[in-house]
Amino acid sequence: MDPYYAGIIIPFVLTLLVRGTTKGKKRGLAVKVGGEPGYAIRNSRFTSPVETAWEGITTLAELFEHACRKNSEKNLLGTRKFIAREEEVSNGKSFEKLHLGNYQWLSYGQAFESVCSFSSGLVKLGHRKGERAAIFADTCEEWFIAVQACFRRNVTVVTIYASLGEEALCYSFNETEVTTVICGYKELKKLENISGQIDSVKRIICMDDEFKSDTSLVSESSWSITSFSDVEKLGCQNPIEPNLPLSSDVAVVMYTSGSTGMPKGVMMTHGNILATVSAVMAIIPGLGYCDVYLAYLPMAHILELVAETLIPAIGGSIGYGSPLTLTDASNKIKRGTKGDATELRPTLMAAVPAILDRVRDGVRKKIDAKGGLAKKLFDLAYSRKLSAINGSWFGAWGLESLFWDLLVFRKVRAVLGGHIRFILSGGAPLSSDTQRFINICLGAPIGQGYGLTETCAGGTFSEYDDNSVGRVGAPLPCSVIKLVDWREGGYLTSDYPKPRGEIVIGGPNVTLGYFKNEDKTNEVYKVDEKGMRWFYTGDVGQFHPNGCLEIIDRKKDIVKLQHGEYVSLGKVEAALVASPYVDNIMLHAESYYNYCVALVVASQASLEAWASNKGIKYSDFSDLCEMENTLKEVSSSLLKAAKAGRLEKFEMPAKIKLLYEPWTPETGLVTAALKLKRELIRKTYSTDLTQLYSS
Structure with missing residues (x-):
């Protein structure tokens, strides 16, 4: 089925099935786990935490190879063709605008060849067994190929945000003692400024050939600098058998962006990440080869890394964009040309709440600016559909709902390409107002989840048809969630009717701890007598009767x-x-x-x-x-x-x-x-x- 029609028909059918009810509020989504201190629950559809959804596959390298062999001719990675860069003057200020063309695609088979070649090229370039490699760049096709190539050689990847400051950069590189850095030209210039403060780096692989024209950089650098394409060619000419990892091997040391103090490196095994990917796949219905995912969030963020691991596993396609070129009205898009979403027409997106807030505000501004009949029609359609979502029999159901979608909301949906059928929101709390607005205007459910870098983004996830707001869903199949008393804050698991307390997450997705920081690891990670690993989040939550979790506080954010x-x-x-x-x-x-x-x-x-x-x-x-x-x-x-x-x-x-x-x-x-x-x-x-x- 075409993704566009699937995006209309599937929600329509689900609406008819649950008419007049709010299914997620009534169904028991979780069951209590006995024998645990505090109040612990797990997903009711699974008897034990899920570790992998694919028989015989225990690592990310195996999962990617399996996907490529199964879908070798299908499109996997898409990047927009660069046409021109122009300057636009507004109110006396000059702004850079990009003119971007169609998406150009690599098939699964071609992507796998690139991964294998780059993997072999790393070895020929001099990267040795046991050394770590860092990826320091914006999300792009090369980022994906590089990380999969490292997995294929059992090279631990250190992920670093492209926006990280110089002090945090030096700290991250020196702590992990990376010898190879894979980066863009913009990031290479940043590294040049701190070259005297980085001790272990021996070689740089630049994703852009632009650096070759910077003669002073190439001649004066103490590092060997090679282009990404040259490493691929080197590996293609000198193929080397892979050195595949084990499930327990560390795949990624992911540095948090440091909302307080210096960033911490979270050590994630292949098994940790695979558990979250498997769990998400198990609870989102209808994921498959028709799906197209718009990738624009930082891949150094666990939410994006999990998403871009999941899409190949379902046979979908990934098209790359950026926050500044996302829509036709984005800051860097040349007036009169298409943004990434319009060109790609994705069916799936991940977003942090700040992005969704901006989409909401943008739509509201346009409607308010139009005024008159257009605004009255929008307000009427919105109120009718809101009544239906809230369970009223007098709301817009069935054909009336479809009528408003086609008459009013289709133009709103065009902002993100018109084909969106599911949005994953994570990284921070999503306001109820924004969640309702996006649900109605885009006609797509928002899967609001809760998780942390330390749990590979795994924790809880809302059901496809759960219309409640302010909640983050029931436990993912890979996780057990428990609340423990926080007496100082007045939150107790004995509170009635909703148990409350600090949120603790256990399961195969819980990571090993912080790199070279045993004290902090021992403070927030605990292993019980059964061998299950638990992470103490510092967040405070309460369980609703059906097992949905609601975040109500954060221990560090409380001020008296x-x-x-x-x-x-x-x-x-x-x-x-x-x-x-x-x-x-x-x-x-x-x-x-x-x-x-x-x-x-x-x-x-x-x-x-x-x-x-x-x-x-x-x-x-x-x-x-x-x-x-x-x-x-x-x-x-x-x-x-x-x-x-x-x-x-x-x-x-x-x-x-x-x-x-x-x-x-x-x-x-x-x-x-x-x-x-x-x-x-x-x-x-x-x-x-x-x-x-x-x-």
């Missing part, structure tokens, strides 16, 4: 105010980000005061539209953010979001500071997964925070 009230920073931020004027927000609280304050990164498009509607004159966006009228408007919007999120009065920030400069991984204030770096933000805006408390 002057009068004894506890404030969960992350929970409040997740509620307030629903304001259309908020691009990002960080709540700040101290025990010396009885109120909170907030730093708010303003949404330029929303505020400028409001100012235009009100006839407000200003010189530039920074000037608009300083105006008292603007501050009142944003504060009012935050109050509305707080009420919708059912926040207590003391949780609402009493004072805010509007910021006009966005927080990006490049500024270092958020991680590559767009999580706040609280301590760095606090230091950067310490003067503003002091003024908020003193004013």
